[in-house]
Amino acid sequence: MSSLAETVHHLTSVRELLGHRQPADAQRRLTRVGAQLSIVIGEIMFCADRFGLARRWYAAAARAADEAGDRQLADLALASTALIPTYSGEPRAALAMVGPRLEHAVGATPAIAWMWGFAALAHATLGDRAAFDRAINRSRYTLDRCPADAVQPGILSFQRERHAFYEAKGRSDLGDLAGAADAVTRTLTAYDAGDSNDPTLVRLAYAGALARAGEVEEACHTAAGAVRDRPPGESVTVMVRAHEFDALLADVGATTAEWQAALAALPVSGSQKLP
Secondary structure, three states, X not given: OHHHHHHHHHHHHHHHHHOOOOOHHHHHHHHXXXXXXXXXXXXXXXXXOOHHHHHHHHHHHHHHHHHHOOHHHHHHHHHHHOHHXXXXXXXXXXXXXXXXXXXXXXXXXHHHHHHHHHHHHHHHHOOOHHHHHHHHHHHXXXXXXXXXXXXXXXXXXOOHHHHHHHHHHHHHHOOOHHXXXXXXXXXXXXXXXXXOOHHHHHHHXXXXXXXXXXXXXXXXXXXXXXXXXXXXXXXXXXXXXXXXXXXXXXXXXXXXXXXXXXXXXXXXXXXXXXX
C-alpha cells in the first residue's frame, strides 16, 4: 500500500493549497489534479476489494471534475465507477450507469471509448450478441478517433490493448471461441511484461470460452497457467474472474485437479464479490 500512502500525501498537499484561494487558473489546475488523485485512490481501493470506499473516491473525483469544469475528467470518473457493477456481476446496473452519458456523447475521448467497452461487456453477460457487437465496435471506433496524445498508459486513459481484452472477455461470454481466440492473441501481443493483471484476465476469459466449448482439460490448464503467472499481490479482478471460471466447471476430479490447486493458492479477500 505504499502507492496509497504516497497518493494520499499528494492529495493532502493539493487540498492544503486549495484551502488558500489561488488565482483562477491555478485553482482550476489544482482541482483537476485533486480529481485525478482521487481516481487513483479509488482504483487502489477497488483493486483491494473495498468497493464502498472506491465508490466514495470516484464520487469525490467526479465532484472535483465538475468544479473544475472538466467534462473529460468527469467522464473518466464515471467510467472508473463502472468497474464496480461490472465486477459485482451487475450488468444492468453497469448499463444504467454509462448508458445516459453514451446517449449524449459527442467527440472522441478515451473515457467514452471505455464506457462503450463496459456497455459491450454488460451486453455480452446478458447474452445479447448484436448489442455487444455494436458497443465493442463503437468503443474501437471512438478510440481510433481519439488524438494520439490522449491515449496514454495507466488508469487515467483507455488503451487499445484494454479494448482487445474487453472484446476477448465478451466473445468468451458469448461462446464465440474463434473470436475470443483472435482477441486473446491481439491482447497478449499488445501487452509488454509488467505488473498489469490484464494478460491474466484475458487468459481466464479464453479459458472460459474453452470450458463452454467442452474443452475442459485445456481450459483448466489455460486458467491454471494464467493465475500462476499473475503479478504478485492481491487483485479483486483476478479473484472474481477466477471464481467465475470455476463456476463453469462440473468435473471436480482429475480433469480439474491442476486448476483446483491453482485456485486454492489464490489469496482470499474478506469480502469476496462474485458475479
